[in-house]
Amino acid sequence: MAMDPNALIQRDLKAVPGWAVVAFLTIMPLLVLPAAWLLRDRGMVVLLAAFFGSALLAIGLTMAPLGRQALPALALGRMAWRSILVGTIGALVVSFAVTRFGVEPQGVKEALDVARGPGFFLESLVVMAILAPLAEELVFRGLLYGWLAGRWGGSVAWLVSSLAFAAAHVEPAHAILVLPLGLWFGWLRRRFDSLWPSLVAHTANNGLAVVAATLLDV
Incomplete structure (x- = not known):
């Protein structure tokens, strides 16, 4: 089976990738658990x-030893606007199709209810x-x-990676609903060998959902 080029494996085929994953899985709970405890009433x-801030910090600490290879390893190279446009339109189409099932997971409902509260939209x-x-x-x-x-x-x-993305949403209904988006984001990552299309598409999809739920009360 042909291997896809990836800067993570160019330096050390065996050690670096495994170390990076293990490091992230170790650092993440060490950051998020104390933060969750300290902020439990907030x-x-x-x-x-x-939670997401801890994940970003954990990624930063994990990838720091790779130095200049960190960004290429994460597929954060140059932006190609055509791929970003394709990714964003596709994500919105997939998201719209999924919402036609009429299922709103409890976690999503609670998050959007908070967003609808006075003073919480921007946050x-x-x-x-x-x-x-x-x-x-x-x-x-x-x-x-x-x-x-x-x-x-x-x-x-x-x-x-698509299945893991869905499973990370924990709630079964939520996991099932985000799986099509996960597959689309994963396809973008593979097709364009870049993280930018899925990142921008993911941002646009979530942003539109928050705006629709709060300002349009959808």
Whole structure:
């Protein structure tokens, strides 16, 4: 099976990718658990900000030893606007199709209810449309995809990272509903060998959901 090029495996085929994943899985709980405990009475938006902020910090600490290779390893190279446009339109189409099932997971409902509250729109928009997509894309389509692709190729990386992305949403209904988006984001990552299309598409999708729920009361 042909291997996809990835800077993570160019330096050390065996050690670096495994170390990166293990390091992230070790650092993440060490950051998020104390933050969650300290902020346990501060509300959902603050807790979500702490969670995704911890994920971003964990990624930064994990990738720092790679130096200049960190960004290429995470597929954060140049932007191609055509791929970003394709990715964003596709994500909105997939998201619209999924909403036709009429199922709103409890976690999504609670988060959007908070966003609808007075004074919480901007905070919710920052957390759900910027922090969440950035953290999730770096973890699932950046680190995890790059590690899997370096060992088993793009097809395995696409499928497994998409399933992991869905499973991370925990609630079964939510996991099932986000799986099509996860598959689309993973396809973008594989097709364009870049994280930018899925990152921008993910941001646009979440941002539109928050705006529609709060300003349009959809």
